[in-house]
Amino acid sequence: MPPRHRLDGIVIRQQPIAEADLIVSLVSAEEGRVDVLARGARKSTKRFAGGIALFSAISAVTEQGRGHLPTLVESSLHAAFLHAAPSYGQLALASYVVELAGCAAQPSHADPALFTWLRASLALAETAMEQQLRTPRLAIEIGFLQALGVCPDLQACSQCGQDTAAGGTWQDADAGLVCTRCLRPHAETLPPGLVRALALWSLAPAEPPVDALPASAALRVAEQRVARLLGQVVPETLRSAQALRDLLRFEA
Ligand SMILES: [Zn+2]
Known part of the structure:
Protein backbone atom coordinates (compact mmCIF):
# COMPACT_ATOMS: atom_id res chain seq x y z
CA MET A 1 0.00 0.00 0.00
CA PRO A 2 1.34 3.46 -0.82
CA PRO A 3 2.43 5.53 2.19
CA ARG A 4 -0.23 7.73 3.75
CA HIS A 5 0.18 11.23 5.00
CA ARG A 6 -1.95 13.33 7.34
CA LEU A 7 -2.17 17.09 7.26
CA ASP A 8 -4.34 19.84 8.75
CA GLY A 9 -5.31 22.71 6.52
CA ILE A 10 -7.96 25.14 5.35
CA VAL A 11 -9.68 24.69 1.97
CA ILE A 12 -9.03 27.77 -0.16
CA ARG A 13 -10.08 26.49 -3.60
CA GLN A 14 -11.93 23.76 -5.45
CA GLN A 15 -11.26 23.13 -9.11
CA PRO A 16 -13.35 20.61 -11.09
CA ILE A 17 -11.27 18.18 -13.13
CA ALA A 18 -12.15 15.27 -15.43
CA GLU A 19 -15.71 13.95 -15.11
CA ALA A 20 -16.27 13.69 -11.43
CA ASP A 21 -13.13 14.77 -9.60
CA LEU A 22 -12.01 17.88 -7.77
CA ILE A 23 -8.64 19.37 -7.09
CA VAL A 24 -8.87 20.70 -3.54
CA SER A 25 -6.29 23.34 -2.57
CA LEU A 26 -5.36 23.57 1.09
CA VAL A 27 -3.20 25.94 3.07
CA SER A 28 -1.53 24.34 6.07
CA ALA A 29 0.76 25.88 8.66
CA GLU A 30 3.48 23.27 8.22
CA GLU A 31 3.40 22.59 4.47
CA GLY A 32 2.07 25.76 2.86
CA ARG A 33 -0.12 25.20 -0.19
CA VAL A 34 -1.05 21.59 -0.90
CA ASP A 35 -3.23 20.50 -3.84
CA VAL A 36 -4.92 17.12 -3.48
CA LEU A 37 -7.07 15.13 -5.88
CA ALA A 38 -10.51 14.22 -4.51
CA ARG A 39 -11.62 11.37 -6.78
CA GLY A 40 -15.35 11.10 -7.38
CA ALA A 41 -16.08 14.11 -5.18
CA ARG A 42 -18.51 15.56 -7.71
CA LYS A 43 -20.31 12.27 -8.34
CA SER A 44 -21.11 11.50 -4.74
CA THR A 45 -21.44 14.20 -2.10
CA LYS A 46 -21.20 11.46 0.53
CA ARG A 47 -17.70 10.51 -0.56
CA PHE A 48 -16.07 13.30 1.50
CA ALA A 49 -19.21 14.47 3.27
CA GLY A 50 -18.67 17.90 4.76
CA GLY A 51 -14.92 17.54 4.71
CA ILE A 52 -13.83 19.44 1.62
CA ALA A 53 -16.14 22.46 1.47
CA LEU A 54 -14.58 25.83 0.73
CA PHE A 55 -13.50 27.74 3.89
CA SER A 56 -13.35 24.52 5.97
CA ALA A 57 -10.56 23.67 8.38
CA ILE A 58 -9.97 19.97 7.86
CA SER A 59 -7.71 17.09 8.69
CA ALA A 60 -6.88 15.22 5.49
CA VAL A 61 -5.30 11.83 4.87
CA THR A 62 -3.61 11.57 1.48
CA GLU A 63 -1.87 8.89 -0.50
CA GLN A 64 0.76 9.46 -3.16
CA GLY A 65 -0.98 8.34 -6.36
CA ARG A 66 0.42 7.59 -9.80
CA GLY A 67 -0.05 11.17 -10.93
CA HIS A 68 1.90 13.98 -9.38
CA LEU A 69 -0.95 15.05 -7.10
CA PRO A 70 -1.55 13.22 -3.84
CA THR A 71 -4.97 11.58 -3.66
CA LEU A 72 -7.35 12.40 -0.84
CA VAL A 73 -8.28 9.24 1.04
CA GLU A 74 -10.33 10.68 3.86
CA SER A 75 -11.14 14.03 5.33
CA SER A 76 -12.60 15.14 8.63
CA LEU A 77 -13.91 18.53 9.54
CA HIS A 78 -12.41 20.64 12.37
CA ALA A 79 -14.28 23.89 11.77
CA ALA A 80 -16.55 25.09 9.00
CA PHE A 81 -16.41 28.82 8.45
CA LEU A 82 -19.44 30.45 6.78
CA HIS A 83 -21.43 27.22 6.79
CA ALA A 84 -24.74 28.61 8.08
CA ALA A 85 -26.35 30.65 5.29
CA PRO A 86 -23.72 33.38 4.97
CA SER A 87 -24.72 36.78 3.62
CA TYR A 88 -23.44 37.96 0.26
CA GLY A 89 -21.09 40.39 2.00
CA GLN A 90 -19.64 37.68 4.24
CA LEU A 91 -19.09 35.44 1.20
CA ALA A 92 -17.43 38.28 -0.71
CA LEU A 93 -15.04 38.93 2.20
CA ALA A 94 -14.23 35.23 2.68
CA SER A 95 -13.65 34.78 -1.07
CA TYR A 96 -11.22 37.69 -0.93
CA VAL A 97 -9.43 36.10 2.04
CA SER A 108 6.28 22.92 0.59
CA HIS A 109 6.87 26.15 2.45
CA ALA A 110 5.83 26.28 6.12
CA ASP A 111 4.10 29.57 6.85
CA PRO A 112 2.49 29.60 10.30
CA ALA A 113 1.92 33.39 10.15
CA LEU A 114 -0.07 33.12 6.93
CA PHE A 115 -2.10 30.22 8.33
CA THR A 116 -2.91 32.10 11.55
CA TRP A 117 -3.99 35.12 9.49
CA LEU A 118 -6.13 32.92 7.22
CA ARG A 119 -8.03 31.34 10.12
CA ALA A 120 -8.56 34.63 11.94
CA SER A 121 -9.66 36.39 8.74
CA LEU A 122 -12.26 33.75 7.91
CA ALA A 123 -13.62 34.11 11.45
CA LEU A 124 -13.79 37.86 10.86
CA ALA A 125 -15.57 37.41 7.50
CA GLU A 126 -18.06 35.07 9.15
CA THR A 127 -19.11 37.74 11.64
CA ALA A 128 -19.06 40.73 9.26
CA MET A 129 -22.22 42.82 9.25
CA GLU A 130 -23.91 43.80 6.02
CA GLN A 131 -23.13 47.42 5.07
CA GLN A 132 -20.12 47.32 7.43
CA LEU A 133 -17.53 45.48 5.38
CA ARG A 134 -15.09 48.37 5.15
CA THR A 135 -13.50 47.87 8.58
CA PRO A 136 -13.06 44.08 8.44
CA ARG A 137 -11.62 44.39 4.93
CA LEU A 138 -8.99 46.86 6.16
CA ALA A 139 -8.18 44.68 9.20
CA ILE A 140 -7.82 41.64 6.93
CA GLU A 141 -5.56 43.48 4.49
CA ILE A 142 -3.24 44.85 7.18
CA GLY A 143 -2.97 41.39 8.77
CA PHE A 144 -2.11 39.97 5.35
CA LEU A 145 0.66 42.52 4.76
CA GLN A 146 1.99 41.75 8.23
CA ALA A 147 1.93 37.97 7.58
CA LEU A 148 3.94 38.58 4.41
CA GLY A 149 6.40 40.77 6.29
CA VAL A 150 5.76 43.83 4.12
CA CYS A 151 3.71 45.99 6.49
CA PRO A 152 5.50 49.16 7.60
CA ASP A 153 5.79 49.75 11.35
CA LEU A 154 2.37 51.11 12.37
CA GLN A 155 3.14 51.08 16.10
CA ALA A 156 5.37 54.13 16.25
CA CYS A 157 6.26 57.31 14.39
CA SER A 158 8.55 56.56 11.45
CA GLN A 159 10.45 59.82 12.07
CA CYS A 160 10.97 60.12 15.84
CA GLY A 161 10.10 56.59 16.97
CA GLN A 162 7.67 57.83 19.63
CA ASP A 163 4.11 56.59 20.02
CA THR A 164 1.24 57.75 17.84
CA ALA A 165 -1.37 57.77 20.63
CA ALA A 166 -2.49 61.28 19.72
CA GLY A 167 -3.00 60.37 16.07
CA GLY A 168 -0.80 61.00 13.07
CA THR A 169 -0.53 61.02 9.32
CA TRP A 170 0.19 58.36 6.74
CA GLN A 171 1.59 60.21 3.75
CA ASP A 172 4.02 57.70 2.34
CA ALA A 173 2.55 54.16 2.24
CA ASP A 174 5.94 52.42 2.57
CA ALA A 175 7.24 54.62 5.38
CA GLY A 176 4.28 54.21 7.75
CA LEU A 177 2.90 56.67 10.27
CA VAL A 178 4.17 60.07 11.36
CA CYS A 179 3.10 61.31 14.81
CA THR A 180 1.41 64.65 15.57
CA ARG A 181 4.74 66.07 16.87
CA CYS A 182 6.43 65.54 13.49
CA LEU A 183 3.40 66.37 11.31
CA ARG A 184 3.91 68.18 8.09
CA PRO A 185 1.53 71.10 7.60
CA HIS A 186 -1.68 70.41 5.64
CA ALA A 187 -1.28 66.67 6.07
CA GLU A 188 -4.51 64.68 6.37
CA THR A 189 -4.59 63.72 10.07
CA LEU A 190 -5.76 60.28 11.09
CA PRO A 191 -7.68 60.32 14.39
CA PRO A 192 -6.30 58.39 17.41
CA GLY A 193 -9.02 55.71 17.17
CA LEU A 194 -8.05 54.82 13.61
CA VAL A 195 -4.31 54.93 14.35
CA ARG A 196 -4.86 52.64 17.37
CA ALA A 197 -6.79 50.17 15.21
CA LEU A 198 -4.06 50.14 12.54
CA ALA A 199 -1.40 49.50 15.20
CA LEU A 200 -3.45 46.70 16.76
CA TRP A 201 -4.13 44.90 13.46
CA SER A 202 -0.47 45.14 12.46
CA LEU A 203 0.55 43.36 15.69
CA ALA A 204 -1.63 40.26 15.32
CA PRO A 205 -4.38 39.20 12.90
CA ALA A 206 -7.67 40.83 13.88
CA GLU A 207 -10.20 38.46 15.43
CA PRO A 208 -13.88 39.13 15.97
CA PRO A 209 -15.44 41.24 17.24
CA VAL A 210 -14.02 44.19 15.31
CA ASP A 211 -15.93 47.43 15.82
CA ALA A 212 -16.74 49.30 12.63
CA LEU A 213 -14.71 52.49 12.24
CA PRO A 214 -16.74 55.54 11.22
CA ALA A 215 -16.62 56.28 7.49
CA SER A 216 -14.41 59.31 7.00
CA ALA A 217 -11.85 60.90 4.72
CA ALA A 218 -9.18 59.62 7.12
CA LEU A 219 -10.40 56.04 6.74
CA ARG A 220 -10.18 56.45 2.97
CA VAL A 221 -6.59 57.66 3.30
CA ALA A 222 -5.69 54.53 5.29
CA GLU A 223 -7.46 52.36 2.69
CA GLN A 224 -5.52 53.98 -0.13
CA ARG A 225 -2.16 53.46 1.60
CA VAL A 226 -2.98 49.81 2.25
CA ALA A 227 -4.18 49.33 -1.34
CA ARG A 228 -0.87 50.73 -2.56
CA LEU A 229 1.12 48.29 -0.39
CA LEU A 230 -1.10 45.40 -1.51
CA GLY A 231 -0.56 46.34 -5.16
CA GLN A 232 3.12 45.58 -4.65
CA VAL A 233 2.47 41.96 -3.61
CA VAL A 234 -0.72 40.76 -5.32
CA PRO A 235 -2.13 41.26 -8.84
CA GLU A 236 -4.51 44.20 -9.22
CA THR A 237 -7.03 41.98 -10.95
CA LEU A 238 -8.23 39.73 -8.12
CA ARG A 239 -11.85 38.90 -8.95
CA SER A 240 -12.94 38.84 -5.34
CA ALA A 241 -11.35 42.24 -4.66
CA GLN A 242 -13.43 43.76 -7.45
CA ALA A 243 -16.63 42.12 -6.16
CA LEU A 244 -15.92 43.60 -2.74
CA ARG A 245 -15.24 47.06 -4.18
CA ASP A 246 -18.59 46.91 -6.00
CA LEU A 247 -20.32 46.09 -2.72
CA LEU A 248 -18.52 48.83 -0.80
CA ARG A 249 -19.83 51.45 -3.20
CA PHE A 250 -23.15 51.14 -1.37
CA GLU A 251 -21.58 51.86 2.01
CA ALA A 252 -21.37 55.36 3.36
ZN1 LIG B 1 7.26 61.67 15.41
Missing part, protein backbone atom coordinates in the same frame (compact mmCIF):
# COMPACT_ATOMS: atom_id res chain seq x y z
CA VAL A 98 -8.91 32.75 0.29
CA GLU A 99 -7.85 34.42 -2.96
CA LEU A 100 -5.23 36.45 -1.07
CA ALA A 101 -4.08 33.26 0.67
CA GLY A 102 -3.78 31.57 -2.74
CA CYS A 103 -1.53 34.38 -3.96
CA ALA A 104 0.81 34.09 -0.98
CA ALA A 105 0.94 30.41 -0.04
CA GLN A 106 3.85 28.47 -1.56
CA PRO A 107 4.03 24.68 -1.96
Whole structure:
Protein backbone atom coordinates (compact mmCIF):
# COMPACT_ATOMS: atom_id res chain seq x y z
CA MET A 1 0.00 0.00 0.00
CA PRO A 2 1.34 3.46 -0.82
CA PRO A 3 2.43 5.53 2.19
CA ARG A 4 -0.23 7.73 3.75
CA HIS A 5 0.18 11.23 5.00
CA ARG A 6 -1.95 13.33 7.34
CA LEU A 7 -2.17 17.09 7.26
CA ASP A 8 -4.34 19.84 8.75
CA GLY A 9 -5.31 22.71 6.52
CA ILE A 10 -7.96 25.14 5.35
CA VAL A 11 -9.68 24.69 1.97
CA ILE A 12 -9.03 27.77 -0.16
CA ARG A 13 -10.08 26.49 -3.60
CA GLN A 14 -11.93 23.76 -5.45
CA GLN A 15 -11.26 23.13 -9.11
CA PRO A 16 -13.35 20.61 -11.09
CA ILE A 17 -11.27 18.18 -13.13
CA ALA A 18 -12.15 15.27 -15.43
CA GLU A 19 -15.71 13.95 -15.11
CA ALA A 20 -16.27 13.69 -11.43
CA ASP A 21 -13.13 14.77 -9.60
CA LEU A 22 -12.01 17.88 -7.77
CA ILE A 23 -8.64 19.37 -7.09
CA VAL A 24 -8.87 20.70 -3.54
CA SER A 25 -6.29 23.34 -2.57
CA LEU A 26 -5.36 23.57 1.09
CA VAL A 27 -3.20 25.94 3.07
CA SER A 28 -1.53 24.34 6.07
CA ALA A 29 0.76 25.88 8.66
CA GLU A 30 3.48 23.27 8.22
CA GLU A 31 3.40 22.59 4.47
CA GLY A 32 2.07 25.76 2.86
CA ARG A 33 -0.12 25.20 -0.19
CA VAL A 34 -1.05 21.59 -0.90
CA ASP A 35 -3.23 20.50 -3.84
CA VAL A 36 -4.92 17.12 -3.48
CA LEU A 37 -7.07 15.13 -5.88
CA ALA A 38 -10.51 14.22 -4.51
CA ARG A 39 -11.62 11.37 -6.78
CA GLY A 40 -15.35 11.10 -7.38
CA ALA A 41 -16.08 14.11 -5.18
CA ARG A 42 -18.51 15.56 -7.71
CA LYS A 43 -20.31 12.27 -8.34
CA SER A 44 -21.11 11.50 -4.74
CA THR A 45 -21.44 14.20 -2.10
CA LYS A 46 -21.20 11.46 0.53
CA ARG A 47 -17.70 10.51 -0.56
CA PHE A 48 -16.07 13.30 1.50
CA ALA A 49 -19.21 14.47 3.27
CA GLY A 50 -18.67 17.90 4.76
CA GLY A 51 -14.92 17.54 4.71
CA ILE A 52 -13.83 19.44 1.62
CA ALA A 53 -16.14 22.46 1.47
CA LEU A 54 -14.58 25.83 0.73
CA PHE A 55 -13.50 27.74 3.89
CA SER A 56 -13.35 24.52 5.97
CA ALA A 57 -10.56 23.67 8.38
CA ILE A 58 -9.97 19.97 7.86
CA SER A 59 -7.71 17.09 8.69
CA ALA A 60 -6.88 15.22 5.49
CA VAL A 61 -5.30 11.83 4.87
CA THR A 62 -3.61 11.57 1.48
CA GLU A 63 -1.87 8.89 -0.50
CA GLN A 64 0.76 9.46 -3.16
CA GLY A 65 -0.98 8.34 -6.36
CA ARG A 66 0.42 7.59 -9.80
CA GLY A 67 -0.05 11.17 -10.93
CA HIS A 68 1.90 13.98 -9.38
CA LEU A 69 -0.95 15.05 -7.10
CA PRO A 70 -1.55 13.22 -3.84
CA THR A 71 -4.97 11.58 -3.66
CA LEU A 72 -7.35 12.40 -0.84
CA VAL A 73 -8.28 9.24 1.04
CA GLU A 74 -10.33 10.68 3.86
CA SER A 75 -11.14 14.03 5.33
CA SER A 76 -12.60 15.14 8.63
CA LEU A 77 -13.91 18.53 9.54
CA HIS A 78 -12.41 20.64 12.37
CA ALA A 79 -14.28 23.89 11.77
CA ALA A 80 -16.55 25.09 9.00
CA PHE A 81 -16.41 28.82 8.45
CA LEU A 82 -19.44 30.45 6.78
CA HIS A 83 -21.43 27.22 6.79
CA ALA A 84 -24.74 28.61 8.08
CA ALA A 85 -26.35 30.65 5.29
CA PRO A 86 -23.72 33.38 4.97
CA SER A 87 -24.72 36.78 3.62
CA TYR A 88 -23.44 37.96 0.26
CA GLY A 89 -21.09 40.39 2.00
CA GLN A 90 -19.64 37.68 4.24
CA LEU A 91 -19.09 35.44 1.20
CA ALA A 92 -17.43 38.28 -0.71
CA LEU A 93 -15.04 38.93 2.20
CA ALA A 94 -14.23 35.23 2.68
CA SER A 95 -13.65 34.78 -1.07
CA TYR A 96 -11.22 37.69 -0.93
CA VAL A 97 -9.43 36.10 2.04
CA VAL A 98 -8.91 32.75 0.29
CA GLU A 99 -7.85 34.42 -2.96
CA LEU A 100 -5.23 36.45 -1.07
CA ALA A 101 -4.08 33.26 0.67
CA GLY A 102 -3.78 31.57 -2.74
CA CYS A 103 -1.53 34.38 -3.96
CA ALA A 104 0.81 34.09 -0.98
CA ALA A 105 0.94 30.41 -0.04
CA GLN A 106 3.85 28.47 -1.56
CA PRO A 107 4.03 24.68 -1.96
CA SER A 108 6.28 22.92 0.59
CA HIS A 109 6.87 26.15 2.45
CA ALA A 110 5.83 26.28 6.12
CA ASP A 111 4.10 29.57 6.85
CA PRO A 112 2.49 29.60 10.30
CA ALA A 113 1.92 33.39 10.15
CA LEU A 114 -0.07 33.12 6.93
CA PHE A 115 -2.10 30.22 8.33
CA THR A 116 -2.91 32.10 11.55
CA TRP A 117 -3.99 35.12 9.49
CA LEU A 118 -6.13 32.92 7.22
CA ARG A 119 -8.03 31.34 10.12
CA ALA A 120 -8.56 34.63 11.94
CA SER A 121 -9.66 36.39 8.74
CA LEU A 122 -12.26 33.75 7.91
CA ALA A 123 -13.62 34.11 11.45
CA LEU A 124 -13.79 37.86 10.86
CA ALA A 125 -15.57 37.41 7.50
CA GLU A 126 -18.06 35.07 9.15
CA THR A 127 -19.11 37.74 11.64
CA ALA A 128 -19.06 40.73 9.26
CA MET A 129 -22.22 42.82 9.25
CA GLU A 130 -23.91 43.80 6.02
CA GLN A 131 -23.13 47.42 5.07
CA GLN A 132 -20.12 47.32 7.43
CA LEU A 133 -17.53 45.48 5.38
CA ARG A 134 -15.09 48.37 5.15
CA THR A 135 -13.50 47.87 8.58
CA PRO A 136 -13.06 44.08 8.44
CA ARG A 137 -11.62 44.39 4.93
CA LEU A 138 -8.99 46.86 6.16
CA ALA A 139 -8.18 44.68 9.20
CA ILE A 140 -7.82 41.64 6.93
CA GLU A 141 -5.56 43.48 4.49
CA ILE A 142 -3.24 44.85 7.18
CA GLY A 143 -2.97 41.39 8.77
CA PHE A 144 -2.11 39.97 5.35
CA LEU A 145 0.66 42.52 4.76
CA GLN A 146 1.99 41.75 8.23
CA ALA A 147 1.93 37.97 7.58
CA LEU A 148 3.94 38.58 4.41
CA GLY A 149 6.40 40.77 6.29
CA VAL A 150 5.76 43.83 4.12
CA CYS A 151 3.71 45.99 6.49
CA PRO A 152 5.50 49.16 7.60
CA ASP A 153 5.79 49.75 11.35
CA LEU A 154 2.37 51.11 12.37
CA GLN A 155 3.14 51.08 16.10
CA ALA A 156 5.37 54.13 16.25
CA CYS A 157 6.26 57.31 14.39
CA SER A 158 8.55 56.56 11.45
CA GLN A 159 10.45 59.82 12.07
CA CYS A 160 10.97 60.12 15.84
CA GLY A 161 10.10 56.59 16.97
CA GLN A 162 7.67 57.83 19.63
CA ASP A 163 4.11 56.59 20.02
CA THR A 164 1.24 57.75 17.84
CA ALA A 165 -1.37 57.77 20.63
CA ALA A 166 -2.49 61.28 19.72
CA GLY A 167 -3.00 60.37 16.07
CA GLY A 168 -0.80 61.00 13.07
CA THR A 169 -0.53 61.02 9.32
CA TRP A 170 0.19 58.36 6.74
CA GLN A 171 1.59 60.21 3.75
CA ASP A 172 4.02 57.70 2.34
CA ALA A 173 2.55 54.16 2.24
CA ASP A 174 5.94 52.42 2.57
CA ALA A 175 7.24 54.62 5.38
CA GLY A 176 4.28 54.21 7.75
CA LEU A 177 2.90 56.67 10.27
CA VAL A 178 4.17 60.07 11.36
CA CYS A 179 3.10 61.31 14.81
CA THR A 180 1.41 64.65 15.57
CA ARG A 181 4.74 66.07 16.87
CA CYS A 182 6.43 65.54 13.49
CA LEU A 183 3.40 66.37 11.31
CA ARG A 184 3.91 68.18 8.09
CA PRO A 185 1.53 71.10 7.60
CA HIS A 186 -1.68 70.41 5.64
CA ALA A 187 -1.28 66.67 6.07
CA GLU A 188 -4.51 64.68 6.37
CA THR A 189 -4.59 63.72 10.07
CA LEU A 190 -5.76 60.28 11.09
CA PRO A 191 -7.68 60.32 14.39
CA PRO A 192 -6.30 58.39 17.41
CA GLY A 193 -9.02 55.71 17.17
CA LEU A 194 -8.05 54.82 13.61
CA VAL A 195 -4.31 54.93 14.35
CA ARG A 196 -4.86 52.64 17.37
CA ALA A 197 -6.79 50.17 15.21
CA LEU A 198 -4.06 50.14 12.54
CA ALA A 199 -1.40 49.50 15.20
CA LEU A 200 -3.45 46.70 16.76
CA TRP A 201 -4.13 44.90 13.46
CA SER A 202 -0.47 45.14 12.46
CA LEU A 203 0.55 43.36 15.69
CA ALA A 204 -1.63 40.26 15.32
CA PRO A 205 -4.38 39.20 12.90
CA ALA A 206 -7.67 40.83 13.88
CA GLU A 207 -10.20 38.46 15.43
CA PRO A 208 -13.88 39.13 15.97
CA PRO A 209 -15.44 41.24 17.24
CA VAL A 210 -14.02 44.19 15.31
CA ASP A 211 -15.93 47.43 15.82
CA ALA A 212 -16.74 49.30 12.63
CA LEU A 213 -14.71 52.49 12.24
CA PRO A 214 -16.74 55.54 11.22
CA ALA A 215 -16.62 56.28 7.49
CA SER A 216 -14.41 59.31 7.00
CA ALA A 217 -11.85 60.90 4.72
CA ALA A 218 -9.18 59.62 7.12
CA LEU A 219 -10.40 56.04 6.74
CA ARG A 220 -10.18 56.45 2.97
CA VAL A 221 -6.59 57.66 3.30
CA ALA A 222 -5.69 54.53 5.29
CA GLU A 223 -7.46 52.36 2.69
CA GLN A 224 -5.52 53.98 -0.13
CA ARG A 225 -2.16 53.46 1.60
CA VAL A 226 -2.98 49.81 2.25
CA ALA A 227 -4.18 49.33 -1.34
CA ARG A 228 -0.87 50.73 -2.56
CA LEU A 229 1.12 48.29 -0.39
CA LEU A 230 -1.10 45.40 -1.51
CA GLY A 231 -0.56 46.34 -5.16
CA GLN A 232 3.12 45.58 -4.65
CA VAL A 233 2.47 41.96 -3.61
CA VAL A 234 -0.72 40.76 -5.32
CA PRO A 235 -2.13 41.26 -8.84
CA GLU A 236 -4.51 44.20 -9.22
CA THR A 237 -7.03 41.98 -10.95
CA LEU A 238 -8.23 39.73 -8.12
CA ARG A 239 -11.85 38.90 -8.95
CA SER A 240 -12.94 38.84 -5.34
CA ALA A 241 -11.35 42.24 -4.66
CA GLN A 242 -13.43 43.76 -7.45
CA ALA A 243 -16.63 42.12 -6.16
CA LEU A 244 -15.92 43.60 -2.74
CA ARG A 245 -15.24 47.06 -4.18
CA ASP A 246 -18.59 46.91 -6.00
CA LEU A 247 -20.32 46.09 -2.72
CA LEU A 248 -18.52 48.83 -0.80
CA ARG A 249 -19.83 51.45 -3.20
CA PHE A 250 -23.15 51.14 -1.37
CA GLU A 251 -21.58 51.86 2.01
CA ALA A 252 -21.37 55.36 3.36
ZN1 LIG B 1 7.26 61.67 15.41
